[in-house]
Amino acid sequence: MSRLSQQVVTLKIDGRDVGARSNETILEVAHENDINIPSLCSVEGLSVVGSCRLCLVEVRGTSELVSACSTYVREGMDIVTHSERLSHYRQTILSLFFSERNHLCAVCVSNNHCELQGQAQALGLSHVEVAYRYPQLPVDASHERFVIDHNRCILCTRCVRVCDEIERAHTWDVAGRGVQALVITDLNEPWGSSETCTSCGKCVQVCPTGALFEKGKAVAEMSRRRRFLPYLAKTKEKSS
Amino acid sequence: MSFLDLDERLIQIAEKASLVYSPLVDIKTFPDWVDLTLVEGAVSNMEDWEKIRNVRQHTHTLVSLGDCAITGNVPSMRNQFSANAVLERSYHENIELYPQIPRDMVPHLLARVRPVHEVVKVDVFIPGCPPPADAIFFALSELLEGRTPDLSAYTRFGS
Amino acid sequence: MMPEELTELAHKEQTDAQQWQHQIHVCTATGCLSAQSDQVYTALTREVRDRGMDKTCRVKGVGCLGLCSAGPLVQVNPAGTLYQHVQVDDVPELVQSLKHSPVERLVCSTDIPFFQQQVKIVLANAGNIDPERIEEYLAVDGYQGLLQAVTEMTPSEVISEVIHSGLRGRGGAGYPTGLKWTTVAKADSHQKYVICNADEGDPGAFMDRNILESDPHCIIEGMAIAGYAVGATQGYIYVRSEYPLAIKRLRNALRRAERLGVIGNNIFESAFRFQIDVRLGAGAFVCGEETALIASIEGRRGNPRPRPPYPAEAGLWGQPTLINNVETLANIPAILRNGGGWFATIGSSQSTGTKVFALTGKVNHGGLIEVPMGMSLRSIVFDIGGGIPNELAFKAMQTGGPSGGCIPETHLDMPTEYETLNQIGSIMGSGGIIIMDETSSMVDVARFYMEFCQDESCGKCVPCRVGTAQLATLLTKIAEGMATPEDLILLEELCDVVKHTSLCGLGQSAPNPVLSTLRFFRHEYLAHIRQ
Secondary structure, X not given: OHHHHOOEEEEEEOOEEEEEEOOOEHHHHHHHOOOOOOOOOOOXXXXXXXXXXXXXXXXXXXXXXXXXXXXXXXXXXXXXXXXXXXXXXXXXXXXXXXXXXOOOHHHOOOOXXXXXXXXXXXXXXXXXXXXXXXXXXXXXXXXXXXXXXXXXXXXXXXXXXXXXXHOOOOOEEEEOOHHHXXXXXXXXXXXXXXXXXXXXXXXXXXXXXOOEEEOOOOOOOOOOOOOHHHHHHHHHHHHO | OOOHHHOOHHHHHHHHOOOOOOOOOOOOOOOOOEEEEEEOOOEEEHHHHHHHHHHHHOEEEEEEEOHHHHHOOHHHHHHHOOHHHHHHHHHHHOOOOOOOOOOOOOOOEXXXXXXXXXXXXXXXXXXXXXXXXXXXXXXXXXXXXXXXXXXXXOOOOOO | OOHHHHHHHHHHHHHHHHOOOEEEEEEOOHHHHOOOHHHHHHHHHHHHHHOOOOOOEEEEEEOOOOOHHHOOOEEEEOOOEEEOXXXXXXXXXXXXXXXXXXXXXXXXXXXXXXXXXXXXOOOOXXXXXXXXXXXXXXXXXXXXHHHHHHHHOOHHHHHHHHHHHOOXXXXXXXXXXXXXXXXXXXXXOOOOEEEEEEOOOOOOOOHHHHHHHHOHHHHHHHHHXXXXXXXXXXXEEEEEOOOHHHHHHHHHHHHHHHHHOOOEOOHHHOOOOEEEEEEEEOOOHHHHOHHHHHHHHOOOOOOOOOOOOOOOOOOHHHOOEEEEEHHHHHHHHHHHHHOHHHHHHOEOOOOEOEEEEEEEEOOOOOEEEEEXXXXXXXXXXXXXXXXXXXXXXEEEEEEOHHHOEEEEHHHOOOEOOHHHHHHOOOOOOOOEEEEEEOOOOHHHHHHHHHHHHHHXXXXXXXXXXXXXXXXXXXXXXXXXXXXXXXXXXHHHHHHHHHHHHOOOHHHHHOOHHHHHHHHHHHHXXXXXXXX
16 A cells, blocks of 8 residues: 555546545545535544545546545546535435434534534525424433433444544444434443443544533533544554 | 514615515404515414415415424424323423313414425525524515525524 | 365265165255245155155255245155145155155146246256255265366466356346456455355345255355455355354355365365355345445444445455355356356356346246346246236336336336346346236335335435435325325435435435336326325
């Protein structure tokens, strides 16, 4: 791979010629060049899962869409990040997110700091066409400092990844399948009685919505601090 | 209230439109034909259900104003439970003196609170809780000019 | 073991077989077992012994005899008389008849198209050999393909033979097998793996199960040949734990093969070594998707991941990995024994060889069939399947399970080929075929499959997780007559989104049953819509 990482490629993003290293993803290169591609599951410093599907882009010459976060750039690629089709897909995907659980922005701790809410505005989602599902979901406030409200979770698994990859505690994981899936602590025990949780709070800081929050925060008070993440990821990279 | 926050801009609107129906005007029945109706709130009970269908029938452009109308918002929080469970909770469990569920005089609750567009076709959506006056003004100005407003620069869910 | 020993063992078994005047084959695959063929087997063994015929007549448990709908099936050889619906009470009469003429009331004619029009490569041994005895597999040239590959051919020659055969992946997508092998062979790594995907999960499909139950050694041989060709030393068979009999026979076969030395170290006194382990899945449909399957073998949650990198490049534990379906691997020994050229003459030019199907639903003759590629769909339904029972009219043929579609009568003259099936909105799939008659509602069919996909979605990506749930809700609304024309539009829009934005094949193909029924049976949807 070291041989490959030396390669420099040129490609087009939205008609603009850009240069990149061949071990960079489309999303990384786009961000370096101030081209915005929406995404929810990816966050700098954590592994890539490609699950939110918002960063899908068109590659000219192929009919399939690719997720920008998981696709490495290649020489001569011609990428389209915004089109009518992509915009329609992204809006529908966001609608699916909103319909899945009980997202009530107005009374959410993350109101105005929420990435899901932000994407809805950025992508011009004025309403949700599909039917809301209104599942009955638990809130676990057993932890001394933090709360998990599954009603607001979008299963991006940032918490799972940061806990496993950075804190190395692997307290979080996913249980269940399909729409029944939930993030869980330990073997689905209350967070407060988790023996692996170090209470570091990294999961709370990376959560894109109001699913994970600090106790004592009221509506719109939960903002996140994430500057630690790329730094810790680098340190981890060096030590391993 | 947000609507009243339009302040002096209300006069600009009034020059182009006349207010024919509202909870604040004297007319009790919805007029035969209305160019533009702003509707707020979710569809929670049979009265809402009938009213919104009537409004839709007599309206050219129907606007969902605010998160309750668009997403169900706070009223829809009861949707995780059955309507009966909600009534039990409100009128039995939490009442000490003569607990009873009102059957007459109050409209029958729907099984689920619904956003307006799940019941009737909605033409324009102005999200926000509440939608800022700027968003309302922009939307109305555009609509009065015959254009469909893009409100993403003015408002969003929740804000 | 030495190559000569293999030949010697095969000869001995062939000679032994000739001493029997009668051989009674009892199907002991899951289909007939569920109709108590094990009791028939025990009764036959006892009856033969009690009559003192156990020196001249052998009762043998064999794999699938094909016509599952007529089980329990018993075949008396060498005469070849096939008996259907055999019960324990019939046993004395049946054994008695060996000296006279067959028991007419139980005879199942083998002159019918169901038997006459099949071509058997993969199922050649099913119903003929005892799957629990490796000697019987050796007697029908078993492990000769591996012997030939290891002792006489270079890995690239083996691959050329597979390329030459035109064999394509039988798991559903039809990717050229030779090309897949080449990619893994060319990958640069000291450790590579071969995985046999036996995570069969389509409703109505039981091809892989029956192959594993009827002829487990052909999979082991196929995997070993693949291992030799691509340079792998370790193989895994990923099979769902819902297949206990297949697992038992597979494990037994692996033990025998190891003991004989046809897998293990220094195979046929060469430097080639190859080990196989069985890995059990918990029955999640998504684990048939190759990246999810790999995650499951690694002991992680069975979630798919974006491709590329493809498993051929970075698969199991990050190493180059060849993943082939059971039926694909089952074709390999025959290709090696008879040559790729021979294989290519069977079937049609773009889809060579045969295809095994599990034919079920409203047909007169249901069961496990193997037909040459290119046979018309109509022949499968009306010749092999013997048409629709109860004088009802044919309505649709479902292929490809939850990833496939429903084919109407007007398209039945299409040949069974990967491309033609794709053109009409279905897929070849792994081989499940469900026939529906005029009483079936196509909206219900679409709803059934969508609910299946909703249950089986791993939940990782949003379009599949929530999209399938929304589609299932919409289909329920339509089926219950509560839907509006707008709902139908939304249904089609959502199908498009789920198809094009889902992370893996499960989500990408989940809308297919809806799209194909909408294409051919739109009037049934419209009849349900509230105007």
